[in-house]
Amino acid sequence: MSNKQARSAESAEELSVNTVDEAHLLEEDDTEMPELSVAELTEKLAQAELNAQENWDKMLRTQAEMENLKRRVDKDLDNTRKFALERFAKELINVIDSLELGIQASVSESPEVVKLREGSELTLKQFEATLARFNIVPVEAVGKPFNPELHQAVSTQPNGEVEPNTVLIVFQKGYLLNDRLLRPAMVVVSKAIDLPPENTPKIDEQA
Structure with missing residues (x-):
């Protein structure tokens, strides 16, 4: 046998061995991956869908929590501003309280006092305009129903011309800052006039 024929025979033998090894490996793979029944595949599919739904729900909850957190942070920043x-x-x-008290006390009509009062009134108007630009406004009080969230009653006064619990007098103005109470108004509140009972015995003036 020539060398060429010998090499061909060896190559054929090696190819045959490799083919046998590959077939053996395929048989091993077949034994490691048994076939699943339709019921088992259906069960695994259902479990996979359940896991996917749970993960989706978790993602939605996390997204909602992040949005709520963002809203809270934005609200806090807005309140800070x-x-x-x-x-x-x-x-x-x-x-402003001091200016108003000074104006009320300047009752004299002397030229000096009048000039001082007019200057104080002008300054007061400028202060009030500045406050209004920053949404600082007085609390409405006189003639309004008493509101414990906005008013602080310092006394009551009988009055038959208005409904009970109506603000009659303001001792000190209250103020709001962006609709939040900065200081309550100190007020006098009306109350009903006490009438004598109808069954009170009348005094005989002729006695």
């Missing part, structure tokens, strides 16, 4: 002036505004309305 709105009410950052609160402390300064409280100090400023104390200055």
Whole structure:
């Protein structure tokens, strides 16, 4: 046998061995992956769908929580912007109180007092305009029903011309900052006039 024929025989033998090995591996793979019944496949599919739904629900809950957190943060930032002036505004309305008291006390009609009163009134108007630009406004009080969220009653006064619990007098103005109470108005509130009972014995004036 020539060398060429010998090499051909060896190659054929190696190919045959490799083919046998591959067939053996395929048989092993077949034994490792048994066929599943339709019922088992259906069960696995149902479980996979259930897992997918649970993961989807978790994702939706997480997304909702993130949106709620964003809204809370935005609200906190908005409140911070709105009410950052609160402390300064409280100090400023104390200055306005002093101006108003000074104007009320300047009853003299002497030229000096009149000039001082007019200057104070002009300054007061400028202060009020400045407050209004920053949404700081007085609490409505006189003639309004008493509101414990906006008014602080310092006394009551009998009055038959208005409904009970109506604000009659304002001792000190209240203020709102962006619709939130900055300071309550100190007020006098009406109450019903006490009438004598109808069954009170009448005094005989001729006795």
